[in-house]
Amino acid sequence: MAFTIAIDGPAASGKGTIARALAARYGFAHLDTGLLYRAVGRRMLDGTDPQQAAETLDLADLDEDSLRTAEVAQAASKVAAIPEVRQALLDFQRAFARRAGGAVLDGRDIGTVICPEAEVKLFVIASPEVRARRRFEELAENGFETSYDAVLADVEARDARDMGRADAPLKQAEDAVRIDTSEMSVAAAVARAGEIVDARR
Numbered sequence: 001m002a003f004t005i006a007i008d009g010p011a012a013s014g015k016g017t018i019a020r021a022l023a024a025r026y027g028f029a030h031l032d033t034g035l036l037y038r039a040v041g042r043r044m045l046d047g048t049d050p051q052q053a054a055e056t057l058d059l060a061d062l063d064e065d066s067l068r069t070a071e072v073a074q075a076a077s078k079v080a081a082i083p084e085v086r087q088a089l090l091d092f093q094r095a096f097a098r099r100a101g102g103a104v105l106d107g108r109d110i111g112t113v114i115c116p117e118a119e120v121k122l123f124v125i126a127s128p129e130v131r132a133r134r135r136f137e138e139l140a141e142n143g144f145e146t147s148y149d150a151v152l153a154d155v156e157a158r159d160a161r162d163m164g165r166a167d168a169p170l171k172q173a174e175d176a177v178r179i180d181t182s183e184m185s186v187a188a189a190v191a192r193a194g195e196i197v198d199a200r201r
């Protein structure tokens, strides 16, 4: 049986952590849709036309570690504003969402465009300062040298682009439940998300 949990929100809001935890808890497949845009963004940085990169995307390109840099994140946000790129990635995401056995997808437009019929929709947010702090600590732990101010500027630029684009901008679906993780522990945020899912199952 298909059961889709759609999780949207800005960068470093905690949506990925919640998505992975829910997938593990319910035995659902998980797709981090940001990786699709990051893989296209990286190929653009290598000189490939973004539309062509999206149309020929190989799932073997979704190697997480090499896609986690700030440079690739900005490139992902730029290619994500191109309608032809979004279109090329649509069918794969829709099929994933409706696969048998349940699926969790996290991104920016899952509840609004990819899977408007999702059984559960969550909109996960946190203040830009909290998100920048989390991303800064994550980058530092992984050995990337950067400053908090640079990460905050990055987060704000990406928010503006992701919310301001004409095609599938980041916004809360009308029937999504909002979780603000600014003042929440990971465990509390995951528990809250689990309660919402349990109520719909």
Ligand code: DC
Binding pocket: 011, 012, 033, 034, 035, 037, 038, 073, 076, 077, 080, 106, 107, 108, 109, 110, 158, 162
């Ligand atoms: O979630 P992330 O930080 O890995 O996403 C990288 C970029 O990809 C993000 O800035 C905007 C874009 N994106 C999108 O437009 N739609 C999605 N469903 C997921 C990501």
